[in-house]
């Protein structure tokens with residue numbers, strides 16, 4: 001099935017998916033891991049271990065800190081040797097548990113389930129397993145999966161989309177997962193559909209991955225509920241609101257969520273992790289990622305334990321070439337620049353890129369020439385040029401009126417802007433300022449109510 005509809009805006013950056021032919025390799029088991037207690041949207045975890053405790057691979061070491069949260073697990077066996085603040089790939093340092101390996105990689109006692117046992121599991125039992133396994137969106141956003149599977153009663157979801165678009169340049173980890181381990185993905189899709197009680201599921205793949213599309217098309221042939229769909233190549237096709245528009249022709253309203261239009265999107269890696277949790281009893285303690293960019297000596301697709309330091313992974317890939325100007329957690333459009341290699345892989349790390357100066361496009365912003373390209377490129381129908389202007393002036397109420405909260409930080413505006421203005425930083429800042437203002441107002445209202 002070829003989806004011909006699309007979303008407004010978007011861009012066509014060079015794909016640079018040179019690693020798409022490289023099979024997934026197992027990274028050597030690290031001798032030390034740093035597992036952040038904040039790896040997802042929502043409340044951070046609380047450590048359930050203390051220094052000196054012995055742990056096995058898969059043991060829970062951090063308990064979810066609220067409804068929107070997910071537990072974290074040890075990814076190697078060994079001893080807890082530190083708990084404290086450590087560098088984090090999404091920004092400020094965050095609390096983390098450090099485990100020094102014992103070299104045994106001893107697994108915890110995982111509860112395997114047969115097909116018969118899985119078949120009789122109720123939707124609530126599946127959700128409980130997914131929650132305990134600490135599964136979050138693995139496309140980058142890292143939203144706790146069980147929360148997405150628990151919409152309010154009035155929001156009836158009728159369609160699940162398994163997202164295999166992988167529209168970010170350079171990244172090919174999802175592509176390799178689809179080629180090499182499609183059964184995990186299809187099993188996970190069926191489990192997610194059962195947990196949600198939906199009767200329609202799609203695996204959505206961009207047309208630059210025809211081999212992956214063919215695999216799912218063949219696997220799902222004759223399936224009354226599930227279909228593989230090929231989408232045109234356009235960035236950010238893999239953003240959930242854009243995927244829903246392209247595939248279902250439904251528009252998520254401003255400030256709304258996919259559940260408002262009856263849809264739920266999960267990444268292919270998340271679906272595979274759900275299958276592992278339900279059938280194998282394995283929590284989420286490893287993931288597949290792409291190590292690439294012109295500055296990496298031996299680009300690779302690797303299966304890596306959560307908590308492995310970037311420095312160790314880059315060393316495993318032969319080290320850095322001369323002239324690297326930027327290291328990213330994620331792809332070049334939405335990835336976050338790193339200022340140290342002592343940051344760990346987290347559940348949402350889809351790639352580690354080392355970019356040369358030519359690739360990184362680092363230059364100072366100039367004045368706006370009113371060309372309007374950023375407006376044409378914005379897939380959320382915003383006016384990015386005006387948002388940057390009001391953000392520079394710290395006019396946060398104006399930024400709110402310009403719907404900055406709808407910005408998905410895709411970077412399409414920055415990609416096309418001839419003046420190289422810093423849109424994403426401005427939008428992030430605007431969202432953070434508005435969130436802080438809302439929190440302050442809430443606290444003031446609560447204090448006034450107590451009087």
Ligand code: SF4
Pocket residue numbers: 377378379380381382384406407408409410411412413414423424427
């Ligand atoms: S304003 Fe936000 S959503 Fe629009 S193109 Fe720029 S980064 Fe993407």
Ligand code: SF4
Pocket residue numbers: 367368369370371372373374375384385416417418419420421
């Ligand atoms: S693309 Fe850049 S130069 Fe053109 S209108 Fe937008 S901000 Fe101004």
